[in-house]
Amino acid sequence: MIDADAECRRLAGFARPSAASPAGFWWLDESGHPDPAEPVHTWITARMTHVFALAHLRGDLPGSEAAELAAHGIRAMSGALRDDELGGWYASVSTDGEPIDTLKEAYAHAFVILAASSGVAAGVPGADALLDEALGVMQQHFLDDSGRVVDSLERDLGSGEAYRGANSSMHTVEAFLAAGDVTGDGAWHQRALAIAEHLIHDVARSHGYDLPEHFDLSWSPLLDYNADRPGDPFRPYGCTPGHLLEWSRLLLHLDASLPQPPSWLVEDARALFARAVEVGWSADGETGFVYTTSWDGKPVTRLRLHWVAAEALAAAGALHTRTGETTYDDWRQRFEAYIETHLVDREHGNWHHELDEHNRPSHVVWHGKPDVYHAYQALLLARLPLAPVLSVQLRQPQEPPREVGS
Structure with missing residues (x-):
């Protein structure tokens, strides 16, 4: 089985070269070199900042290296990636800091909150101010009157596309859990609960836990969305078993974080996991999770993505x-064995981000190895308590929560 501590150190080491641009963290190729064909993405910069903040708290890199890398990310999100004129964060900038994609995405903003929360826990300079600003932008612009997530907005934070999505909502739940634990403000946990109650206890449960991913502005499911692009990296057609697994563990984090959690959190976490395993695991006769399934539970995109296995490991450990x-520990060991056998790349580093239906390296949905977020934190999530969030657990000595705005 995987030595989690050694593997976390190896993953953090692989990710170090991504800090090659002052604008943020680069997308990495198969060998861990910055990919010049890609801009600097806010979501990658935020995810890597989160990882390096955890790596600093764990001592996964020599000396102060992880702290310096986390600080690099906080500076980037406070600088080139931030729209200091109109507010919020660009989707991407060039390696010298010029805006490329000025869309403002809830997905990326959620990761800014996660990164800033971890930065606060790790004592990274500037993280407090970044967290306060990011929470303000998210609450003012990316939550509608019912507390549901607005997927994207134009640069002026005005009108956006006529689309709502479960993916950005899921990562907003993750971000709000972190913000609630780091700030001590339970209102963020309640906001996370409201999002989860709508999408999981209402929508997913009414669809037999095959969670629709795509919606119109009134939150009516768009079941045929991207049917002509079933392997889209962010908005694939059909049900995504990996997201059922990710939601499963997030519900358990919510259950552990709330003073009076509703019983459906654990019930739905069990059901999501069971459905993901039923329709996704070895669904085509080959070991591993398929990427997507149709609404009758049949495989659509048979590629095996590393993040799905990582979330399976974390969900089984959480359950x-x-x-x-x-039985859940049996599943955890089964998933860990699959990761060790097929995904861990001992030659070039990191985990293969994509395998084909026969578990051979593939590059249809993803190219290269953009970041280490899913792999790194899954190894910890599968083994540590469910609450508080990782950064607060790892912080030593334990400190009292800070007040927002302090």
Whole structure:
């Protein structure tokens, strides 16, 4: 089985070259070199900042290297990636800091909150101010009157596309859990609960836990969305088993974070995991999770993406921690064995981000190895308590929560 501590150190080491641009963290290729064909993405910069903040708290890199890398990310999100004229964060900039994609995405903003939260826990300079600003932007512009997530906006934070999505909502739940734990403000946990209650306890449950990913502005499911692009990296057609697994563990984090959690959190976490395994695991006769399935539970995109296996590992570990049932630990060990056998790249580093239907390296949906976020944190999530969030657990000594705006 995987030595989690050694693997976290190896993943952090692989990611170090991504800090090659002052504008943020670069997309990495198969060998861990910056990919000059890609701009600097806010979501990658934020995810890598989160990882390096955790790596600093764990001591995964020599000396102060991880702290310096986390500080690099906080500076980038406070600088080139931030729209200091109109507010919010660009989707991407050039390596010298010129805006390329000025769309303002809830997905990227959620990761800015996650990164800033981890930065605060790790004591990274500037993280407090970044977190306060990011939470303000998210609450003012990316939550509608019912507390649901607005997927994207134009640069002026005005009108956006006629689309709502479960993916950005899921990562907003993750971000709000982190913000609530780091600031001590339970209102962020309640906002996360409201998003999860709508999408999981209402929408997913009414669809047999095959969660629709795409919606119109009134949150009516668009079941045929991207049917002609079933392997889209962010908005694929059909059900995404990996997201069922990711939601499963997030519900358990919510359950552990709330003073009076509703019973459906654990019930739905179990059901999501069961459905993901039923329709996704070895669904085509080959080991591993397929990327997407149709609404009758059949494989659509048979590629195996590394983040799905990572979330399966984390979800199984979380369910075992919450329930104590050995069947979930059996699944955790099965997923970990799959990762060790097929995904861990001992030659070039990191994990293969994509495999084909026969578990051979592939590059249809993803090219290169953009970041280490899913792999790194899954190894910890599968083994540590469900609450508080990783950065707060790893912070030593334990400090009292800070007040927002302090």
